[in-house]
Amino acid sequence: QVQLQESGPGLVKPSQTLSLTCTVSGGSISSGSYYWSWIRQPAGKGLEWIGRIYTSGSTNYNPSLKSRVTISVDTSKNQFSLKLSSVTAADTAVYYCARGTMIVVVGAEGDYFDYWGQGTLVTVSS
Amino acid sequence: QSALTQPASVSGSPGQSITISCTGTSSDVGSYNLVSWYQQHPGKAPKLMIYEGSKRPSGVSNRFSGSKSGNTASLTISGLQAEDEADYYCCSYAGSSTFYVFGTGTKVTVL
Numbered sequence: 494q495v496q497l498q499e500s501g502p503g504l505v506k507p508s509q510t511l512s513l514t515c516t517v518s519g520g521s522i523s524s525g526s527y528y529w530s531w532i533r534q535p536a537g538k539g540l541e542w543i544g545r546i547y548t549s550g551s552t553n554y555n556p557s558l559k560s561r562v563t564i565s566v567d568t569s570k571n572q573f574s575l576k577l578s579s580v581t582a583a584d585t586a587v588y589y590c591a592r593g594t595m596i597v598v599v600g601a602e603g604d605y606f607d608y609w610g611q612g613t614l615v616t617v618s619s
Numbered sequence: 620q621s622a623l624t625q626p627a628s629v630s631g632s633p634g635q636s637i638t639i640s641c642t643g644t645s646s647d648v649g650s651y652n653l654v655s656w657y658q659q660h661p662g663k664a665p666k667l668m669i670y671e672g673s674k675r676p677s678g679v680s681n682r683f684s685g686s687k688s689g690n691t692a693s694l695t696i697s698g699l700q701a702e703d704e705a706d707y708y709c710c711s712y713a714g715s716s717t718f719y720v721f722g723t724g725t726k727v728t729v730l
Binding site: 542557 | 708721
Protein backbone atom coordinates (compact mmCIF):
# COMPACT_ATOMS: atom_id res chain seq x y z
CA GLN A 494 0.00 0.00 0.00
CA VAL A 495 1.50 3.27 -1.12
CA GLN A 496 1.63 6.00 1.50
CA LEU A 497 2.65 9.63 1.17
CA GLN A 498 3.68 11.95 3.99
CA GLU A 499 4.28 15.68 3.77
CA SER A 500 6.83 17.40 6.00
CA GLY A 501 8.18 20.91 6.42
CA PRO A 502 7.76 24.15 8.36
CA GLY A 503 4.24 25.08 9.34
CA LEU A 504 5.01 28.79 9.47
CA VAL A 505 6.73 30.85 6.78
CA LYS A 506 7.34 34.59 6.78
CA PRO A 507 6.04 36.75 3.93
CA SER A 508 8.45 37.09 0.98
CA GLN A 509 10.33 33.95 2.01
CA THR A 510 10.34 30.54 0.35
CA LEU A 511 7.99 27.74 1.36
CA SER A 512 9.69 24.34 1.26
CA LEU A 513 7.92 21.00 1.66
CA THR A 514 8.96 17.39 1.15
CA CYS A 515 6.80 14.37 0.41
CA THR A 516 8.14 10.97 1.43
CA VAL A 517 6.73 7.98 -0.43
CA SER A 518 6.60 4.56 1.21
CA GLY A 519 5.24 1.20 0.11
CA GLY A 520 6.69 1.51 -3.37
CA SER A 521 9.51 3.04 -5.35
CA ILE A 522 8.98 6.56 -6.62
CA SER A 523 10.88 5.50 -9.75
CA SER A 524 8.78 2.53 -10.74
CA GLY A 525 5.68 2.53 -12.88
CA SER A 526 4.02 5.26 -14.91
CA TYR A 527 3.35 7.82 -12.24
CA TYR A 528 3.43 11.57 -11.85
CA TRP A 529 3.96 13.11 -8.42
CA SER A 530 1.91 16.23 -7.73
CA TRP A 531 1.43 19.00 -5.21
CA ILE A 532 -2.10 20.30 -4.58
CA ARG A 533 -3.21 22.93 -2.06
CA GLN A 534 -6.40 23.99 -0.34
CA PRO A 535 -6.92 27.28 1.53
CA ALA A 536 -9.13 26.97 4.58
CA GLY A 537 -12.77 26.62 3.58
CA LYS A 538 -11.95 26.76 -0.12
CA GLY A 539 -11.41 24.44 -3.05
CA LEU A 540 -8.45 22.50 -4.36
CA GLU A 541 -5.75 24.00 -6.57
CA TRP A 542 -3.22 21.94 -8.55
CA ILE A 543 0.28 23.38 -8.14
CA GLY A 544 2.41 21.15 -10.32
CA ARG A 545 3.85 17.70 -10.93
CA ILE A 546 7.07 15.86 -11.64
CA TYR A 547 7.83 12.63 -13.44
CA THR A 548 10.68 10.50 -12.18
CA SER A 549 12.69 11.49 -15.23
CA GLY A 550 12.70 14.97 -13.74
CA SER A 551 10.26 16.43 -16.24
CA THR A 552 7.97 19.01 -14.61
CA ASN A 553 4.69 20.78 -15.34
CA TYR A 554 3.35 23.74 -13.38
CA ASN A 555 0.10 25.66 -12.92
CA PRO A 556 0.56 28.74 -15.12
CA SER A 557 -0.67 31.01 -12.34
CA LEU A 558 2.15 29.84 -10.03
CA LYS A 559 4.81 28.87 -12.54
CA SER A 560 7.11 31.83 -11.91
CA ARG A 561 7.37 30.96 -8.21
CA VAL A 562 7.28 27.12 -8.14
CA THR A 563 10.00 24.50 -8.32
CA ILE A 564 9.30 20.78 -7.89
CA SER A 565 12.19 18.34 -7.67
CA VAL A 566 12.66 14.63 -6.99
CA ASP A 567 15.24 12.66 -5.02
CA THR A 568 14.87 9.04 -6.08
CA SER A 569 17.56 7.87 -3.63
CA LYS A 570 15.39 9.04 -0.74
CA ASN A 571 12.06 8.21 -2.41
CA GLN A 572 11.02 11.83 -1.98
CA PHE A 573 9.86 14.76 -4.02
CA SER A 574 9.81 18.38 -2.94
CA LEU A 575 8.05 21.70 -3.45
CA LYS A 576 9.53 25.17 -3.26
CA LEU A 577 7.29 28.22 -3.55
CA SER A 578 9.07 31.55 -3.48
CA SER A 579 7.98 35.06 -2.51
CA VAL A 580 5.05 33.82 -0.46
CA THR A 581 2.21 36.02 0.77
CA ALA A 582 -0.78 35.43 3.02
CA ALA A 583 -2.64 34.14 -0.05
CA ASP A 584 -0.35 31.11 -0.03
CA THR A 585 -1.63 30.01 3.38
CA ALA A 586 -3.22 26.62 2.82
CA VAL A 587 -3.14 22.91 3.50
CA TYR A 588 -0.63 21.44 1.07
CA TYR A 589 -1.12 17.89 -0.19
CA CYS A 590 1.21 15.66 -2.13
CA ALA A 591 -0.39 13.05 -4.37
CA ARG A 592 0.47 10.27 -6.78
CA GLY A 593 -0.94 10.55 -10.27
CA THR A 594 -1.44 7.37 -12.26
CA MET A 595 -0.81 8.11 -15.91
CA ILE A 596 -3.49 7.44 -18.51
CA VAL A 597 -3.47 8.03 -22.23
CA VAL A 598 -6.67 8.97 -24.02
CA VAL A 599 -7.33 10.34 -27.49
CA GLY A 600 -5.50 13.61 -27.77
CA ALA A 601 -3.95 13.71 -24.32
CA GLU A 602 -1.84 12.08 -21.67
CA GLY A 603 -3.02 12.82 -18.16
CA ASP A 604 -3.26 11.31 -14.73
CA TYR A 605 -5.64 10.95 -11.84
CA PHE A 606 -4.72 11.37 -8.18
CA ASP A 607 -5.13 7.98 -6.53
CA TYR A 608 -2.99 8.31 -3.41
CA TRP A 609 -2.76 11.43 -1.23
CA GLY A 610 -0.79 12.48 1.79
CA GLN A 611 -2.67 13.60 4.87
CA GLY A 612 -1.87 17.23 4.15
CA THR A 613 0.15 19.80 6.05
CA LEU A 614 -0.96 23.30 7.00
CA VAL A 615 1.40 26.08 6.02
CA THR A 616 0.68 29.53 7.38
CA VAL A 617 2.34 32.62 5.92
CA SER A 618 2.64 35.24 8.62
CA SER A 619 5.25 37.48 10.18
CA GLN B 620 -8.15 29.20 -16.36
CA SER B 621 -11.31 29.38 -14.25
CA ALA B 622 -12.42 26.67 -11.87
CA LEU B 623 -15.03 24.23 -13.09
CA THR B 624 -18.53 25.13 -11.89
CA GLN B 625 -20.29 22.89 -9.38
CA PRO B 626 -23.42 23.55 -7.31
CA ALA B 627 -22.48 24.72 -3.82
CA SER B 628 -24.70 22.17 -2.16
CA VAL B 629 -26.86 19.14 -2.92
CA SER B 630 -28.97 17.25 -0.43
CA GLY B 631 -31.02 14.09 -0.33
CA SER B 632 -32.64 11.62 2.02
CA PRO B 633 -31.15 8.21 2.77
CA GLY B 634 -31.78 5.80 -0.09
CA GLN B 635 -32.35 8.52 -2.65
CA SER B 636 -30.14 9.33 -5.64
CA ILE B 637 -28.43 12.67 -6.18
CA THR B 638 -26.41 14.06 -9.08
CA ILE B 639 -23.63 16.62 -8.90
CA SER B 640 -22.82 18.53 -12.06
CA CYS B 641 -19.42 19.86 -13.10
CA THR B 642 -19.51 22.38 -15.92
CA GLY B 643 -16.39 23.35 -17.80
CA THR B 644 -15.60 24.43 -21.33
CA SER B 645 -14.55 23.01 -24.66
CA SER B 646 -10.95 23.48 -23.48
CA ASP B 647 -11.22 21.07 -20.58
CA VAL B 648 -14.21 18.84 -19.80
CA GLY B 649 -15.48 18.98 -23.36
CA SER B 650 -12.15 18.10 -24.97
CA TYR B 651 -10.83 15.22 -22.90
CA ASN B 652 -12.20 12.11 -21.24
CA LEU B 653 -10.03 12.90 -18.23
CA VAL B 654 -12.46 13.93 -15.52
CA SER B 655 -11.97 12.59 -12.02
CA TRP B 656 -14.06 13.00 -8.88
CA TYR B 657 -12.89 13.22 -5.26
CA GLN B 658 -14.69 12.87 -1.94
CA GLN B 659 -13.40 14.85 1.02
CA HIS B 660 -14.58 14.48 4.59
CA PRO B 661 -13.84 17.35 7.02
CA GLY B 662 -10.19 17.49 8.00
CA LYS B 663 -9.27 14.62 5.70
CA ALA B 664 -7.43 14.27 2.41
CA PRO B 665 -9.49 13.88 -0.77
CA LYS B 666 -10.27 10.33 -1.93
CA LEU B 667 -10.50 9.28 -5.56
CA MET B 668 -14.02 8.11 -6.43
CA ILE B 669 -14.15 8.20 -10.25
CA TYR B 670 -11.50 8.52 -12.96
CA GLU B 671 -11.59 8.77 -16.75
CA GLY B 672 -15.11 10.10 -16.39
CA SER B 673 -16.83 6.88 -15.39
CA LYS B 674 -14.36 4.33 -14.01
CA ARG B 675 -14.37 3.34 -10.34
CA PRO B 676 -11.18 2.47 -8.47
CA SER B 677 -11.09 -0.80 -6.63
CA GLY B 678 -12.87 -0.49 -3.30
CA VAL B 679 -15.20 2.34 -4.26
CA SER B 680 -18.87 1.46 -3.96
CA ASN B 681 -20.81 0.89 -7.16
CA ARG B 682 -23.32 3.39 -5.80
CA PHE B 683 -21.01 6.02 -7.28
CA SER B 684 -21.11 6.54 -11.03
CA GLY B 685 -19.83 9.15 -13.45
CA SER B 686 -20.81 10.40 -16.87
CA LYS B 687 -20.20 13.26 -19.29
CA SER B 688 -22.20 15.13 -21.87
CA GLY B 689 -20.57 17.92 -23.81
CA ASN B 690 -18.86 20.33 -21.43
CA THR B 691 -20.57 18.93 -18.32
CA ALA B 692 -19.52 15.95 -16.24
CA SER B 693 -21.75 14.43 -13.57
CA LEU B 694 -21.36 12.31 -10.47
CA THR B 695 -24.37 10.31 -9.33
CA ILE B 696 -24.65 8.79 -5.88
CA SER B 697 -27.43 6.22 -5.63
CA GLY B 698 -28.82 4.73 -2.44
CA LEU B 699 -27.55 7.74 -0.48
CA GLN B 700 -26.05 6.85 2.91
CA ALA B 701 -25.05 8.94 5.91
CA GLU B 702 -21.37 8.24 5.22
CA ASP B 703 -21.71 9.92 1.83
CA GLU B 704 -22.05 13.32 3.53
CA ALA B 705 -18.89 15.13 2.44
CA ASP B 706 -17.51 17.63 -0.04
CA TYR B 707 -17.07 16.48 -3.63
CA TYR B 708 -14.70 17.94 -6.22
CA CYS B 709 -14.39 17.28 -9.92
CA CYS B 710 -11.11 17.72 -11.75
CA SER B 711 -10.38 17.87 -15.46
CA TYR B 712 -7.28 17.83 -17.61
CA ALA B 713 -7.21 21.13 -19.50
CA GLY B 714 -4.47 20.76 -22.06
CA SER B 715 -0.69 20.95 -22.03
CA SER B 716 -0.55 24.58 -20.92
CA THR B 717 -2.99 24.62 -18.01
CA PHE B 718 -2.90 20.89 -17.15
CA TYR B 719 -5.46 20.55 -14.33
CA VAL B 720 -8.44 22.53 -13.13
CA PHE B 721 -10.60 21.57 -10.15
CA GLY B 722 -14.26 22.26 -9.58
CA THR B 723 -15.58 24.71 -7.02
CA GLY B 724 -16.76 21.87 -4.80
CA THR B 725 -20.18 20.60 -3.70
CA LYS B 726 -21.26 19.91 -0.15
CA VAL B 727 -23.50 16.85 0.00
CA THR B 728 -25.90 16.70 2.93
CA VAL B 729 -27.83 13.59 3.88
CA LEU B 730 -31.10 14.73 5.40
